[in-house]
Amino acid sequence: MHEKIKELRFNSQQAQDFFVKKLAYIVGPKQLKQLMQEEEINLVDIRKTEQYKEGHVPTAISIPKDELDKHLDMLSKDKLTVVYGCSEYCSAAAFACLTLADYAYPCVMMNGGFRAWSEYYRYAVVKED
Numbered sequence: 001m002h003e004k005i006k007e008l009r010f011n012s013q014q015a016q017d018f019f020v021k022k023l024a025y026i027v028g029p030k031q032l033k034q035l036m037q038e039e040e041i042n043l044v045d046i047r048k049t050e051q052y053k054e055g056h057v058p059t060a061i062s063i064p065k066d067e068l069d070k071h072l073d074m075l076s077k078d079k080l081t082v083v084y085g086c087s088e089y090c091s092a093a094a095f096a097c098l099t100l101a102d103y104a105y106p107c108v109m110m111n112g113g114f115r116a117w118s119e120y121y122r123y124a125v126v127k128e129d
């Protein structure tokens with residue numbers, strides 16, 4: 001193992017800083033549902049429109065990742081924006097959050113994407129025709 005990595009793993013202050021920052025910008029399905037109940041948020045599904053229509057988190061709007069910067073007017077900077085993609089293997093939500101941060105939108109991503117939501121809340125999925 002690289003010595004710098006080993007050194008970092010035993011530096012509890014740097015570990016604390018890392019995990020606090022990570023937890024500040026990532027929510028799970030349970031935390032998302034709590035946020036939805038406690039405050040108004042922008043909830044953005046960045047998957048392809050076809051995937052959104054097959055099923056999405058209630059109240060989510062569809063803005064595919066490649067179109068995000070063209071549709072920022074659909075979001076409010078006065079609300080936290082929660083972004084999700086397909087699954088835990090998809091990095092698109094992180095890139096979408098980076099785009100939003102570039103435009104000064106407060107944002108977090110849902111860890112695990114739509115797959116995590118649909119597994120955790122099987123009956124709380126909206127489908128469109």
